[in-house]
Amino acid sequence: MNNTDPANLMPVLTSSENQNDTLGSVMEAEDHVALGDDYALTASFVEKVVDAADTGDGMRLRSLLEDLHPADVADLMGFLTAEHRAVVVQWLPPELLAETLPEMDDGIREEVLERVPSGVLAEALQELDSDDAAAVVEDLEDDQREEVLAAMPEIDRAAIESSLGYGEDTAGRLMQREYMAAPQFWTVGDTIDHVRTHGDDLPELFFNIYVVDPLNRPVGGVAISRLLRAKREVALTDLMEPVNEIIVDVDQEEVAYIFEKYHLISAPVVDAAGRLVGQLTVDDVVNIIQEENREDILRLAGVNDEDRSSSVREIVRSRVPWLGINLFTAILGAAVIAVFEGTIQQIVALAVLMPIVSAIGGNAGTQSLAVTVRALATRELNSSNAHRTFRRELTVGLLNGLILSPLVGVAAGLWFWDWRLGAVISAAMVMNMMVAATVGVLTPVTLSKLKFDPAVSSAVFVTATTDFFGFLIFLGLATAILL
Amino acid sequence: MNNTDPANLMPVLTSSENQNDTLGSVMEAEDHVALGDDYALTASFVEKVVDAADTGDGMRLRSLLEDLHPADVADLMGFLTAEHRAVVVQWLPPELLAETLPEMDDGIREEVLERVPSGVLAEALQELDSDDAAAVVEDLEDDQREEVLAAMPEIDRAAIESSLGYGEDTAGRLMQREYMAAPQFWTVGDTIDHVRTHGDDLPELFFNIYVVDPLNRPVGGVAISRLLRAKREVALTDLMEPVNEIIVDVDQEEVAYIFEKYHLISAPVVDAAGRLVGQLTVDDVVNIIQEENREDILRLAGVNDEDRSSSVREIVRSRVPWLGINLFTAILGAAVIAVFEGTIQQIVALAVLMPIVSAIGGNAGTQSLAVTVRALATRELNSSNAHRTFRRELTVGLLNGLILSPLVGVAAGLWFWDWRLGAVISAAMVMNMMVAATVGVLTPVTLSKLKFDPAVSSAVFVTATTDFFGFLIFLGLATAILL
Numbered sequence: 001m002n003n004t005d006p007a008n009l010m011p012v013l014t015s016s017e018n019q020n021d022t023l024g025s026v027m028e029a030e031d032h033v034a035l036g037d038d039y040a041l042t043a044s045f046v047e048k049v050v051d052a053a054d055t056g057d058g059m060r061l062r063s064l065l066e067d068l069h070p071a072d073v074a075d076l077m078g079f080l081t082a083e084h085r086a087v088v089v090q091w092l093p094p095e096l097l098a099e100t101l102p103e104m105d106d107g108i109r110e111e112v113l114e115r116v117p118s119g120v121l122a123e124a125l126q127e128l129d130s131d132d133a134a135a136v137v138e139d140l141e142d143d144q145r146e147e148v149l150a151a152m153p154e155i156d157r158a159a160i161e162s163s164l165g166y167g168e169d170t171a172g173r174l175m176q177r178e179y180m181a182a183p184q185f186w187t188v189g190d191t192i193d194h195v196r197t198h199g200d201d202l203p204e205l206f207f208n209i210y211v212v213d214p215l216n217r218p219v220g221g222v223a224i225s226r227l228l229r230a231k232r233e234v235a236l237t238d239l240m241e242p243v244n245e246i247i248v249d250v251d252q253e254e255v256a257y258i259f260e261k262y263h264l265i266s267a268p269v270v271d272a273a274g275r276l277v278g279q280l281t282v283d284d285v286v287n288i289i290q291e292e293n294r295e296d297i298l299r300l301a302g303v304n305d306e307d308r309s310s311s312v313r314e315i316v317r318s319r320v321p322w323l324g325i326n327l328f329t330a331i332l333g334a335a336v337i338a339v340f341e342g343t344i345q346q347i348v349a350l351a352v353l354m355p356i357v358s359a360i361g362g363n364a365g366t367q368s369l370a371v372t373v374r375a376l377a378t379r380e381l382n383s384s385n386a387h388r389t390f391r392r393e394l395t396v397g398l399l400n401g402l403i404l405s406p407l408v409g410v411a412a413g414l415w416f417w418d419w420r421l422g423a424v425i426s427a428a429m430v431m432n433m434m435v436a437a438t439v440g441v442l443t444p445v446t447l448s449k450l451k452f453d454p455a456v457s458s459a460v461f462v463t464a465t466t467d468f469f470g471f472l473i474f475l476g477l478a479t480a481i482l483l
Numbered sequence: 484m485n486n487t488d489p490a491n492l493m494p495v496l497t498s499s500e501n502q503n504d505t506l507g508s509v510m511e512a513e514d515h516v517a518l519g520d521d522y523a524l525t526a527s528f529v530e531k532v533v534d535a536a537d538t539g540d541g542m543r544l545r546s547l548l549e550d551l552h553p554a555d556v557a558d559l560m561g562f563l564t565a566e567h568r569a570v571v572v573q574w575l576p577p578e579l580l581a582e583t584l585p586e587m588d589d590g591i592r593e594e595v596l597e598r599v600p601s602g603v604l605a606e607a608l609q610e611l612d613s614d615d616a617a618a619v620v621e622d623l624e625d626d627q628r629e630e631v632l633a634a635m636p637e638i639d640r641a642a643i644e645s646s647l648g649y650g651e652d653t654a655g656r657l658m659q660r661e662y663m664a665a666p667q668f669w670t671v672g673d674t675i676d677h678v679r680t681h682g683d684d685l686p687e688l689f690f691n692i693y694v695v696d697p698l699n700r701p702v703g704g705v706a707i708s709r710l711l712r713a714k715r716e717v718a719l720t721d722l723m724e725p726v727n728e729i730i731v732d733v734d735q736e737e738v739a740y741i742f743e744k745y746h747l748i749s750a751p752v753v754d755a756a757g758r759l760v761g762q763l764t765v766d767d768v769v770n771i772i773q774e775e776n777r778e779d780i781l782r783l784a785g786v787n788d789e790d791r792s793s794s795v796r797e798i799v800r801s802r803v804p805w806l807g808i809n810l811f812t813a814i815l816g817a818a819v820i821a822v823f824e825g826t827i828q829q830i831v832a833l834a835v836l837m838p839i840v841s842a843i844g845g846n847a848g849t850q851s852l853a854v855t856v857r858a859l860a861t862r863e864l865n866s867s868n869a870h871r872t873f874r875r876e877l878t879v880g881l882l883n884g885l886i887l888s889p890l891v892g893v894a895a896g897l898w899f900w901d902w903r904l905g906a907v908i909s910a911a912m913v914m915n916m917m918v919a920a921t922v923g924v925l926t927p928v929t930l931s932k933l934k935f936d937p938a939v940s941s942a943v944f945v946t947a948t949t950d951f952f953g954f955l956i957f958l959g960l961a962t963a964i965l966l
Contacts, residue, residue, distance in 0.1 A: 038740070038862070039737065039740060039741050039744065040862040040865065041865070042865075043865050043867035046867040046868075050867075069744075069745060071745055071746075072744075075862075075863075078863055079863075079865070079868050081871070195708075195711045195712055196714060199712035202708070202712075203708075205706050205708050205709075205748075206708045207690060207708070207748070224711060225663075225685070225686075225688050225689045225707060226688075227711070228675060228679070228707060228710070229678055229679060229682035229685075230679070257521070257522060258522050259769070260769050260770075260773065261522065261554045261555075261558075263554075263766035264766075265688075265748065265765070265766065282748070282765050282769070283746035283747075283748065283765065285769075286742070286743050286746075286765070286768075286772065287743075289769065289772055289776075290743065290772065290776075290861070293772075293779075293780075294861075296776075296780060297779060297780055297783065297853055297856070298854065298857065300780065300783070300784070300853070301850050301852065301854075302846055302849065302850055303854060306854070307863075308858060308863050308864070308868070308872070312875060312878050312879055312882065315879050316879055316883060316886070319847070319850050320883055320886055320887070322846065322850070323846055323883055324887065324890075326842060326843055326846045327843055327887055327890060327891065330838060330839040330842040330843060331839060331894060333838055333839075333842070334835045334836055334838060334839055337834060337835045337838070338835045341831045341832075341834075341835065344827075344831050344834050345828075345831050348824045348827050348828050349824075351820060351827050351831075351833075351834035351837075353817055354834075354838075355813060355816055355817060355820070355837075355838060355841065355950065355954075356810070356814060356817055358838065359809060359812075359813040359816070359946070359950065360806060360809055360813060362946075363805065363806055363809045363943070363946075366785065366942075367784050367785055367786050367802050367805070367806075369784065370781055370783070370784030371781065371784075371786060371789070373780070374777055374780055374781065375791060378777075379521070379523040379524075380561055380562075380790075381791070382524075382525075382526050382529075382562070383526040384526035384529040384530060384533075384562050385529075389791070392795060392798070395795050396798050396799055396802065399795065399799050400799060400802060400803055400806055403803055404803070404806055404807065404810055407807075407810065408810065411814060460846070463842070463845075463846075467838065467842065471838075
């Protein structure tokens, strides 16, 4: 679980409340107001930091940074250039640096880690929960990783190593190994006494107590607000309710789906034998959901993977492949046009109008695509309603075509004073809308059937198809009817 | 807070654990396995329900549905046709119907609500937390709303009415009015005793105890796991930590950002005077995050708002406007081509090649757009790094252009055996890539500066611009150089 400690929500973070005077008392020096009303870092604060970094004014930097929440420090890093980050990192108090690491964009974290001595890092990581520590160690170069792990106490090292033993993006990798479990025979009183005496071995925060059998397999869970309500002598087994176990090798996307669907706050993670090995908490899941959504939006646009910390080189690498594929498909479209060169020679108006047919088709296809990709991501689309969805999209495509084609037809007819040309473009547009609906739905559905990400490369393929058929249908009809 | 009661996580929901035998014991009749390994409803289960609904076999329906989690019932509704939903609703046990209503897609909920008698509804709503009840009442037709509210106990009605008094999509509308607050002078013991005796007045589940001053203004919060750790005689004020207050009129998008950034589980909601009026919990926020992300993906694709329950008519309404705008912009592009009809007449190859320039430009622009929209949504982009981002995108555009243009140039040169034509298309492509980067970044940034949603209409505008300039630059250069 990431740092949920409200203690880090320094007064400086409540500047928006300060707009009305409820927290005026805890207001800090104007100088320190880092966040705007929208809780995001203000440009002016970022500039203050940049100035301090430029002048190498370490004391000033520290005074600006020390009160920030780790999430805001990580956020700040994203707004800085690599040079400025180098300066800022030097002046971060070690414990704040530790808590900031798990919050950073991967790219920035890797860059920062290279600058932190292994000894310091080993110290810092012990402050973190196992899942956060593992996430950081994961990013280290092999040799540095060796050093850091070697410099850590056996128990922490073991926790991190076993966490890294699980596949990337699995529940096992995401879970924290700290949790609160109680044997079946305990009462509410036993549990509270245990928590009071062994508080230090327990996670920073926890929301459920997992009741386990002698083999450490969860038999149920007790929300601590329910524990609080019950009398000391009540048995946990009388309070407990079924829990939604998550197996270590379940993919993070599935984890997010389960948490979201059942509004879970935390869930026990079990190994293949059903033994409790850790727990997942909703705040980690929120990060996953954002990650997955980010991927969908970017992939639909033909961007592989990049964030604000990516270098120009990385960005080009992440975008050029799709543009290359698009170049290839565009040439296919051009080839179709080439077939009708003769027709265009005789009726240049066709060259003027053909992009209209392909453009509308491309947009209609993208609409169907986005809706379908989203439905697949939220599992609202499966084989039981796939046909209905497809029929619906076809109908919509037809109707949209019938609504818009008269406009195009009349416009074209008046423009070139040729009603037959208007009829041809109207007909071509309606047909291409049907093509758009078909490819817009079938592309992502097929990809997901084949266990590929439905978002990836769909858009390029959809627009390529609508271009191809747009030109083919329009120029083909024109050749047949107008010549 | 939606229904987080793990009691609803019926054994039937753990079918995936049943794949390995950890929970074999609680396995239900094969007949009842509703969920696949991925925790989504299986097509076969949906078909079973459809069959039962077709044959009007109510007993069978009830036996299929009664063990489902409300979230799964709501999910099921989405897979059914309106006719089948009508049958299924009749056979839903009242309390299950109540818990299912807040989980349904808005469209479906409105449809279902029209079929439920006001009396039944009034009964059902009293089972729900105030925020969920309000969300349901919100969807009722005015007359039905009157009836339902009239049939409810004064206290519940008051809660719902005041909740509906807050603006849509604000913290006030989303919050639940049930929370656990304690006066500053209480000890851990006082608090636990209070919870044990007044448990019924408290929310289903809670995670923080808000410490309030005599004017009921939060002065801090105590996570209940910390309360559990402390000795009875410890004062709450010694345990409490600053809390991140949220003001009633804050927009839900901001609420989501705050929860996500600081990994909050729950937060107190205060009125303008800083008095505690309710609380927000992370599970509601997860829904908001998904809603906002869905909006972004669909709007980028030119889809206003629709879900799987939308009628064909609603879908056409949500998509035709953008296609209409796109039609208009496409005609502008055509007008540019028309200017060069003479050139095309002499060199038809231009008509063949021009879509390549516009297509690649459109894709590059969409890439920049998606990245920028995402950065704005996550507040990773503000005036302090806007210029850097813009310069970066321009550089990327230039590089992508320089990487791809030789390919196009050579291909075109060989195709039409004219190296000058190759040179023209290469140059045009590089220039249009710069146009793409510019419009891809500036469009969403400008929209958000003007307080519009950066996603809305951006894509249409970006591709329109790249088409327009793609044709203009390519045909313009051709006219200047080749004629």
